[in-house]
Structures are given as structure tokens and as C-alpha cells.
Amino acid sequence: MDFDFFFNNLPQLTITGLAFGAIYALIALGYTMVYGVLQLINFAHSEVFMYGTFATLWTVWALTGSGGASGMQLVGILLLALVMSMLTSALVALLLERVAYRPLIKRNAPRLIALISAIGASFVLAELMGLRDRVTGWFGLDDTLDRYVSGARINASMSGVVNMPNVDIFGIPVKTVDLLVIGAALLMMVVVDQFVRRSKLGRGIRATAQDQETAALMGVNPTRTIQMTFLIGGLMAGVAAFLYMLKIEVTKFDVGFLLGVKAFAAAVLGGIGNLRGALLGGLLLGVAENWGAALIGTEWRHVVAFVLLVVILLFRPTGLLGESLGKARA
């Protein structure tokens, strides 16, 4: 074990871990809210995230041109990329709800059936992106869109577009991108948390999560409420995708798989169905795997993350905060 390296770089390792964790937490919101309302694990949520990364990438590609961009122009491009990412992810999430879930929920299908439907939808969405060269080929668009569709199964990158400097905080060099990711993610989490706690729609979501039948007696439309949770989850996955691209700069059709599993683990770790649990679980997972990677080698990072999950669940089977969305401190 490399204790020297670990202790010498502890602050940076922690901040980078928190940045990863913040991204997990934003994705975890989607899992946890849908679970809270439907008791259903939306396994296709990873693809909601993945489409967001491509929306970010393509917006940046399309707008920066060959010469690159800088200053206010770059800020404008990035803001637009964020909006595109959120819209794309939200759209995919709503589409999923409409096509893969609503028909099953209407027929009162068992949750297991919906789970299979989710896994199927996940593969379809991922492979559609992985075969985008063929799909555009059917319409004769593959030449026009060559830059966007060629190499459909390999990494696509926007590296070099955004170069953020390091800053010194108390003499420790910190990446500004990490601070931006952590700050933005925390801000979004607070917004969602307050929305669910204070707004009328949020109250409807909590009521439906706690007791769908009684919520319906109050005049809550369950279909609209479910749509709303998918929408919020999608928007947050879009933010996560944008921040991920700022930090990692590279995406691929199957990027959602590992990120999705990690975010799901974060949701379970914090207590699935619990918004603040998702944040706590995400940050904890991010920091733990980054520390573990530094201590015993990068190739062990996923092992560390999931060993942590198993150990915590052994002692706290309902997760760290273990409450449902319906409860007061959701």
C-alpha cells in the first residue's frame, strides 16, 4: 500500500473523489425518486445519462468549430450544452416512462416485469447510440453527419475545448473543474430537495410515494406525478452528464453502464427512496473509491466501491439514512 502518496495527496484525492461522488449523487436522484414513487428500479436511467453526455459533446462540437472558443463565447457554448443535455436526458426519461413503463403500470403488471422492461429499454437505447452510424446510414445521412456518427463504438472526445486552471486553496493545488462540479451538483441537489419538500407538486410526489391510493383520493393524478418524477430525474441526469463531460471529456455508447451501477449503488448506500441519502451515498462512494484507488491501485477502484456497499448494507440493510421519499426528511 502506498501510504506516502496517499497522505501527501489526501486533500486533492478527497476533492476529486467528491467531484465523482457529486456526479453519482445527481444520477442517483433519478433512481431514488422513481423508486420512491413506483418501487421500481429504472435500470434504463444509465442511458438517460449517456444521451446527455452525447448532447453535451455534440453541442460543443457543433458550436466551437475548428478554431475553438474562449472567454464569454465559450461560457455561452457551455451553458447551451448544459441546456441541451438537460433537455435530451429529460426527453429520454419521459419517453422511457411512456413506452417502457406506463403500459405495464396501467395493467398492474408485477414489478419484476417492469424491471425486465427496464433492462430491455436500456439495451435498446445503448445499442441505438452504438449503432448510430448504421441508423443514420438507412436514411443516407451518414456522410453529412460523418463527424457525429463515425466510430460509433469507440470513444468520442471533447478534450482541449475547456481548459480550466488549477487554483491554490491554502497552498493546495485544486482543479477548478472539480470545484465547479461539486458546487453545481450541490446546488442542484438543494433545488430538488426544496422543490420536493415545499412545492405543491413536490407534496403530491411525496403523498404518492407514501400511499398512492390515498393520494389519488386527494385529487393527485398518479400518471402526471410519475411523469414528474421521471422528468426531474432526467433533468438531473442531464446536469450530471454535462458535469461529467466537463471533467472526463470523453464518452461512449456504453458509458452509462458503470456510471449507472455506481449511482444505483450510491442510492442504495444512502437509503433508496431518500433524496438526501442519494447525496450522502454518492459523495461517500466517490471519496471511498478514490482513496482506495490511491492506496491499492487504480485498478481496484470499483472493487473498493462495491465492497464498501456490501459492508455497509450488512450492518444497515436499509442504507445509511434509510427513509422513504414519503417521509418528512425525504
Place this chain on the structure above:
Amino acid sequence: MLLEVEGLCVNYGHIEAIRDISFDVPEGSVTTLIGANGAGKTTTMKTISGLRKVRAGAVRFEGKDITNAAPYDRVKLGISQSPEGRRCFVGMTVRENLDMGAFVRNDRKSKAYKDDMDRVLALFPRLAERINQSAGTMSGGEQQMLAIGRALMARPRLILLDEPSMGLAPKLIAQIFSIIKEINEQGTTVLLVEQNAAQALKAADNAHILETGEIVRSGRGSELAGDDSVKAAYLGGDV
């Protein structure tokens, strides 16, 4: 006629929960359905509020056919329910529960809303004392008051009360029934489902007796309360 139920049949799978039930709820009345456990009272209530699908028959509200309307549309029309077992949102505060009752209304900032809130809190002073307390920490009686108050916040024309006296001490039961009377006097029509037949018949203008999914007797509340066979079967013989 405010509510008309005509030839209603509802199944759970292959089991007939209610069979060919017909009755009316006149505007301004207190109408009660009494009967033993499993007679189909709660199923009837859930069907009126739209939670159960109808196999045959019709439900009309102010002459309008609502047999297949969604529950939330019925709340908007003016039917709200205090369900069996209270079903308060235990993770929410008393105030949030009352706000949930008014979910279909869009006038939260208005004076009418505040007046309705004040009216509910005047009916149930205990709720006023505990307005910011989590509903889950309250006693059964307080939760029952909250469930009724919550239903009133929708400003219903017709309020459905399913077993409001269940599991409550005799003193509280008397209090709940006097509040039901007060609600009715303030202009809300009441449909009451009860196992406590003695109290229900005393409070009701019209009563219907359910047995294994069918209405077996109907009449004025006072008339049924004085009937010997009803006394023997439902009132324990000593009213």
C-alpha cells in the same frame, strides 16, 4: 339528487364484492350504509370515489355519469373521502396533510382558502394545537380528525366518511358524531359507512343495511333504529 348509485356490481377477481346495489344520497342529507365486516361497505365507498372499477351499473353525481371518471376528476367535481383506517400522510405535518386535502384547488393564497382552513381548525381545535407536528406522532382519534379535516379542505359537496369511529374510545366516538352533524349543518352532504350501527342510525336521515354485498333493508335512520330485527342483528339488542 346529489348522488345516485344504480345496479352497482364490483368484483375482486372472481369474487363478487358487491352485487346490484342501488341507493340515492339526497342533497343536504346524512345517509349511512351499515353492515358487518366484509359486507361490501368499503368497496362501495371506494367505487364511488373511483378507486375500484365497476363491472356493471352506474354512479351519477348531480345527474352526471361518473361511473368511469378518474378519482382526481371526482375530487374536482366535489366528492372527497376520509378513507377507512384514516390513512393520514404520516411523514407530513398536520398542515401539509390539510394542504394535501386541497390539492385540486388553485387558490392557496386566497381568503376563501384561509377561511376553509380556519373552519377546519375551529371544528378540530386539536389540529390547530398540533399544526406543525408530524401526523404520524398523533393518536388514532387525532388522526381521524385530521382525515376528516383533510377531506373538508377540498370543499366537497359530498363527503364520504368510511368508518370514522373505528378503534376510538366511546367519548371520542360521541365527539366525532357531533362533528359529523355539524359538518352536515354547515351544508355538506354526508355519506357515512359505519360498523357502529347505533350511532350511525341516530345520526342518519336515510340508512341502508348491507349484507354480503347486497342491500337488504333501507329506510329512515330512526325507523331502522326502532326495528326489532335490526336491533337484534346490528344493535346488540340494547339501544
